[in-house]
Amino acid sequence: MKFKSRKDISFKLFTIISISALIALETYTFLTDKYSFGITDIVILLIIPILLWIYFGTYYKLTASNLEYTSGPMKGSIPVTKIKEIMVGKTMWSGLKPATAKKGLIIKYDIYNEIYITPKAKDSFIKRILEINPDIKITPYDF
Numbered sequence: 001m002k003f004k005s006r007k008d009i010s011f012k013l014f015t016i017i018s019i020s021a022l023i024a025l026e027t028y029t030f031l032t033d034k035y036s037f038g039i040t041d042i043v044i045l046l047i048i049p050i051l052l053w054i055y056f057g058t059y060y061k062l063t064a065s066n067l068e069y070t071s072g073p074m075k076g077s078i079p080v081t082k083i084k085e086i087m088v089g090k091t092m093w094s095g096l097k098p099a100t101a102k103k104g105l106i107i108k109y110d111i112y113n114e115i116y117i118t119p120k121a122k123d124s125f126i127k128r129i130l131e132i133n134p135d136i137k138i139t140p141y142d143f
Helices: 009-031 039-056 122-132
Strands: 002-004 058-062 066-071 074-079 083-090 104-109 113-117 137-140
Touching: 009 039, 039 058, 058 122, 074 104, 083 122, 104 122
Parallel strands: 083 137
Antiparallel strands: 002 058, 058 066, 066 074, 083 104, 104 113
């Protein structure tokens, strides 16, 4: 089952402002008299598609045995049997974050590993993952 990532307003604004600023910078340098295509142009032309790829290509997939995550170029898989706990409604500020919003799910697996995700249908995601592994501890975070 595939779950799209929830996008909050701060992520949407970051993406729109970043892409707009890069396009404005590229347009300004193009319109100047001393324009020559260079490394800066290549970097700008690579950053815009990556931002769009992350914006439109962040999702999570639950299979019979794995939680698969994709966020633009970042991809991975975690065996559901290794998941120990899911913290609901908390934001993780560092670490592995294939996410596009705040107040998502922190998934703890193995001994010390964590991943932060933000499925749009959070309750449905939790229900489905508990069907696969009912031993997962669900911890609500109310702050």
